[in-house]
Amino acid sequence: MTETPEHFQLRCEDRIATVRLDRPDRKNPLTFDSYAELRDWFRALPYRDDIDVVIFGSNGGNFSSGGDVHDIIGPLTRMNMKELLAFTRMTGDLVKAIVNCGKPVIAAIDGICVGAGAIIAMCADLRIATPEAKTAFLFTRVGLAGCDMGACAILPRIIGQGRAAELLYTGRSMSADEGVAWGFYNRVAPASDLEKTAQDMALRIAAGPNFAHMMTKTMLAQEWSMSIEQAIEAEAQAQAICMQTGDFKRAYDAFVAKEKPEFEGD
Helix, strand or coil: CCCCCCCEEEEEECCEEEEEECCHHHCCCECHHHHHHHHHHHHHHHHCCCCCEEEEECECCECECCECHHHHHHHHCCCCHHHHHHHHHHHHHHHHHHHCCCCCEEEEECCEEECHHHHHHHHCCEEEECCCCEEECHHHHHCCCCCCCCHHHHHHHHHCHHHHHHHHHHCCEECHHHHHHHCCCCEECCHHHHHHHHHHHHHHHHCCCHHHHHHHHHHHHHHHHCCHHHHHHHHHHHHHHHCCCHHHHHHHHHHHCCCCCCCCCC
């Protein structure tokens, strides 16, 4: 499938989609249009069989500076409550679309990763950073609450309540060393190796049982609101479904033949 988004970069190769915000001269801020187009693109992913993994990459040495001060922040100060709520719901819908897209998402973070950019990194499944990465949930720095786009629900689950509270109250930057020590980043790689590290991880995931990966991502999201008993039952049902797939039989046949399984995602 050939497609050229208007408000972000997209490359699809080897069943891996690489997405980048496309304003490197301004550290890749988000606009009303890029929010909406990204939301719609991620919403469509569950129905696409040509993409198995998504890399949300950096561009020009930075990930994203968040909402554009001139294109978003300024207009927001002139909106009424109904218009403001429509905007905040749209930004939240982007997070929900990423969480529910059915494909593992890897954030490859270099340089500035703040505000809504930090939220996009947060809601990815895996995060790789460079030593220069500076991630900040700086909403309080512009007079807003730290509870933006699911931050108060998701961030504590990744780094813990106290650490999340510190970042959300102060708006300070989390260094790469802090991020990897706290579990926000899965690993740190030199800037020169960032793309290759993300690509290698994506290729390893894409070579696996992708229907089962979809199920894993679904359960990771849904089990937040379940009791342990509910989660165990939900996982029993999910695993029983996966046991009906061709990939499950391929893995068994390969094991018996002492070969490496070649998964096909069905």
